[in-house]
Amino acid sequence: MQSHTSFPIKNINTHLTEIKDYFKVAVSVDCVIFGFDGSVLKVLLIKSDLAQYKNKWSLLGDIVRPDEELDAAAYRVLRERTGLENVYMEQVHTFGALNRHPAGRVITVAYYSLVNIHHVQLRVSDFGLHWHAVKDIKQMAFDHKQILDTCVKRLQDRIIEHPVGFNLLPKKFSLRELQNLYEAVLGVKFDRRNFRKKFLSMGLIEDLHEVENDVRHRPAKLYKFNEKAMWKNTRFLNVNSID
Amino acid sequence: MQSHTSFPIKNINTHLTEIKDYFKVAVSVDCVIFGFDGSVLKVLLIKSDLAQYKNKWSLLGDIVRPDEELDAAAYRVLRERTGLENVYMEQVHTFGALNRHPAGRVITVAYYSLVNIHHVQLRVSDFGLHWHAVKDIKQMAFDHKQILDTCVKRLQDRIIEHPVGFNLLPKKFSLRELQNLYEAVLGVKFDRRNFRKKFLSMGLIEDLHEVENDVRHRPAKLYKFNEKAMWKNTRFLNVNSID
DNA sequence: GAACATTGCGTAACTTAAACGCAATTTAAA
């Protein structure tokens, strides 16, 4: 079982005092910016103009500056592209395949963030920047499809355990909107009445005693997210059967 | 809500063709190697001999080589230190605080791995390499305590959802050993009888029709892990109250 | 006003988890 190989052993944490010989790699961040339009989970992409990825879509990313924290770089990319600050963001995974970027060794730290899609106004100079339905995306530039898939999976894991989905909704929302969101993210169907019961019984949403308008049917009550109920230890959704 | 700032916008995925100007950062991997001695969760650490961290303990890590994949670098560190291959390993988080390493800007990708502690034979040249009880570790070199905490949390999340704990046990184990492991990792107490029922009913363990020996009490049955039951969609442990 | 769609609320059946009783097996002490 033991086979001691690959000597000599080095350990950066004990032996490294000079790193200039190792300056052979660039680090970037890539942001998977999720939005929800009421029925479909979307992601903000930009059209790549690199020759080898002409007309392919890519994530929003940038090189991490030498004096910049990783999270700060991700927030900067988000801010520059959407104008938004203080949005939910989470580091997901770091991708470092040798030939993932044609310009050289670029190791990228992937983040996803959840924004209110209606708060994002794309500027004229943002030509080539568009919201795409996540489930319709088949291929992307670089390894970005893999990064997207990883972030979608992380979002699914997270939204089951923790009520992060509210970041994708307006402040006032109906139960139908909330359920649509969860069904879109998780790719499942819930029973409407049990879904309502679950969220109400956990105190996660609060009745605003208002109703929606401009709908073609009986208007639904509006609710807001109750932040006090956010930090609970219990899982708040059960998703054992996916269909 | 919209405040478009920080121009001009760059995007590595569309604009970058030369990265040599960005070669100002080193990338390393750090491995949180977990073991279990039958009652306590342990982690393999090495004594730092860097001047500023004299006598502090640090994780096992190394610079990622220019032509090396991230996972490969982590496996290399693990192999060089323990002689083990084909062990469970998972990337957790990337840490890039500006001054986290005295030698310069070193961004490190943290992994944790689960090994059978009895399969690791430390060599003579591994002076300063020791197993430490995770819960007794108060401070470490660099930002390694933060990295360790993050990996412990990830392990806890993972072991609740997925039966990865078997990687820390010998092939044959008793229910008491299994329960001790889960209690040590999660910091909770389970009812012995309900714990047994849960694992048996999910088909996760298989009766070997053997019993342990060299114990000072009634010997327990030995079980083995049933890999077929590994990939289930259902959560297999509920941990809502921590005490 | 009738047909239709959707919302809001309730209830029964089922499944799972939690709490706990108790006999069987082995070691160690009397």
Add this chain to the structure above:
DNA sequence: TTTAAATTGCGTTTAAGTTACGCAATGTTC
């Protein structure tokens, strides 16, 4: 050889949570 102590293995009861529905109320559209 018996007895006490510790631990294992298996079971039952109770509580809690989930799932599957029924159905009236409220609105729009024709």
